[in-house]
Amino acid sequence: MQAKTLYRKLIDTHCVRQLDDQHVLLFCDLHLMNEYTSPQAFAGLDARGAGVLAPGQNVAVVSHIIPTHPASPRVIQDPASALQASNLKRNCDRHDILLFDTNDAMQGIEHVVAPEHGLIRPGMVVICGDSHTTTYGALGALGFGIGTTEVEHVLATQTLVYRVADNMRIHVDGTLPRGSTAKDLVLMILRRISAQGARGHVVEYTGSAIEALSIEARFTLCNMTVEAGARGALIAPDDKAVDYVLAHAPDLQGPVREQALAAWRELYTDEGAIFDVEHYFHAADAAPHVTWGTSPDQVVAITDPIPDPSLNPDPVGRKSAERALGYTGLRPGQSLTGLPIQHVFIGSCTNARIEDLREVANVVRGQHIAPGVRAMVVPGSGAVRDQAEREGIAAQLRDAGFEWRKPGCSMCLAMNDDVLEEGVRCASTTNRNFEGRQGRGAITHLMSPAMAAAAAIAGRIIDIRTLEN
Ligand SMILES: CC(C)[C@H](C(=O)O)[C@@H](O)C(=O)O
Numbered sequence: 001m002q003a004k005t006l007y008r009k010l011i012d013t014h015c016v017r018q019l020d021d022q023h024v025l026l027f028c029d030l031h032l033m034n035e036y037t038s039p040q041a042f043a044g045l046d047a048r049g050a051g052v053l054a055p056g057q058n059v060a061v062v063s064h065i066i067p068t069h070p071a072s073p074r075v076i077q078d079p080a081s082a083l084q085a086s087n088l089k090r091n092c093d094r095h096d097i098l099l100f101d102t103n104d105a106m107q108g109i110e111h112v113v114a115p116e117h118g119l120i121r122p123g124m125v126v127i128c129g130d131s132h133t134t135t136y137g138a139l140g141a142l143g144f145g146i147g148t149t150e151v152e153h154v155l156a157t158q159t160l161v162y163r164v165a166d167n168m169r170i171h172v173d174g175t176l177p178r179g180s181t182a183k184d185l186v187l188m189i190l191r192r193i194s195a196q197g198a199r200g201h202v203v204e205y206t207g208s209a210i211e212a213l214s215i216e217a218r219f220t221l222c223n224m225t226v227e228a229g230a231r232g233a234l235i236a237p238d239d240k241a242v243d244y245v246l247a248h249a250p251d252l253q254g255p256v257r258e259q260a261l262a263a264w265r266e267l268y269t270d271e272g273a274i275f276d277v278e279h280y281f282h283a284a285d286a287a288p289h290v291t292w293g294t295s296p297d298q299v300v301a302i303t304d305p306i307p308d309p310s311l312n313p314d315p316v317g318r319k320s321a322e323r324a325l326g327y328t329g330l331r332p333g334q335s336l337t338g339l340p341i342q343h344v345f346i347g348s349c350t351n352a353r354i355e356d357l358r359e360v361a362n363v364v365r366g367q368h369i370a371p372g373v374r375a376m377v378v379p380g381s382g383a384v385r386d387q388a389e390r391e392g393i394a395a396q397l398r399d400a401g402f403e404w405r406k407p408g409c410s411m412c413l414a415m416n417d418d419v420l421e422e423g424v425r426c427a428s429t430t431n432r433n434f435e436g437r438q439g440r441g442a443i444t445h446l447m448s449p450a451m452a453a454a455a456a457i458a459g460r461i462i463d464i465r466t467l468e469n
């Protein structure tokens with residue numbers, strides 16, 4: 001039998017029909033929805049008089065537009081956003097689709113909520129009208145974002161016309177340096193392969209450094225792989241992944257559980273399977289990283305100076321770096337260490353899980369944020385928020401001067417009440433630092449939760465390793 005990659009196995013087990021050389025009709029186990037990319041799809045279904053084929057395989061979460069202010073109940077003030085939320089509720093009610101609504105205690109960012117409820121399992125194909133659906137590769141599920149017209153197709157048929165991607169393997173051996181996390185690893189990979197480096201590919205991560213990562217750290221890594229242009233990210237499920245899923249899916253019992261475990265054991269790349277592209281990295285090279293520009297690959301290790309665009313042999317890269325430096329108000333050769341920040345944002349589907357908040361709490365312990373800094377922590381979900389309260393993390397962060405908010409996408413993309421003002425420089429645990437992403441004219445520096453926490457305390461970007469703790 002021909003040796004197959006994990007990706008190929010997932011495609012083959014979900015192929016309803018081969019449509020041509022490149023395309024398959026792909027069965028989708030789970031379709032996640034948000035308020036932002038689903039309304040037109042439901043409207044399209046209605047116009048055709050079509051229904052939802054498999055309501056139980058669709059789940060919706062209000063994520064992007066929700067206010068995170070601690071007031072209860074949460075009320076969406078912006079009329080257009082309120083309409084999106086009420087439309088989603090109406091559509092889910094009508095079609096019998098599970099919804100984590102605005103005031104649901106378990107609401108949050110869709111990519112944080114779904115795995116918490118055991119909805120993501122190894123070997124699944126999971127799709128969503130959102131690019132960060134790649135997150136689920138952490139559990140050996142093929143997740144990827146789709147467009148609104150595809151959302152309609154999936155609702156009606158639970159399938160998708162899918163162009164099969166190329167295979168890339170990124171192998172990372174070794175141990176992360178002190179102070180570094182999966183965020184620093186993925187930022188280093190982005191620096192090395194660029195924001196286009198995995199375009200058209202599904203990336204499988206392998207190696208001892210990947211095996212050593214916790215499941216939450218793997219979520220971070222797979223989440224940001226889309227920033228390299230990847231069409232998916234995968235990590236073969238190991239015992240850690242299986243334990244995580246079983247802990248979150250108490251319904252999986254008896255013979256079904258045994259069948260599932262047997263199927264999951266087959267989810268690995270066969271010896272001798274061919275990848276179209278392979279990269280090798282050493283985790284030891286992933287010192288804490290911070291972005292200096294307006295693309296996640298415009299990033300350096302905190303100890304390195306900002307590169308000089310004039311030395312970039314690629315004219316397009318040079319131009320975009322020059323423009324980015326103009327926007328972020330920085331100079332080639334400058335060090336990011338010591339750069340004053342006015343805002344700190346800890347949140348997003350990249351870094352707002354309990355382990356992230358524990359790291360923040362560890363850095364902050366007994367200290368206070370610097371005068372003049374505004375720092376917000378937005379947990380990824382109601383479950384994360386509750387857990388952090390039970391562990392005393394919330395109280396500790398509040399005492400340190402952080403705002404402790406309700407869950408949602410919040411300032412990851414200013415599509416709600418949480419918007420930065422022009423010129424504000426923000427240390428952020430999010431995944432995108434595009435121009436205006438956190439507010440018009442606001443400047444985003446992507447980094448790990450620990451580095452963002454350290455920036456909050458110092459009032460400037462610092463190397464976490466210089467903090468005595
Ligand atoms: C709003 C949504 C479509 C978008 C995405 O696809 O990723 C958002 O979540 C983002 O992070 O930019």
Ligand code: SF4
Pocket residue numbers: 063064109110111130132348349350408409412413431
């Ligand atoms: S937290 Fe940010 S990246 Fe994640 S889904 Fe929301 S807006 Fe997109």
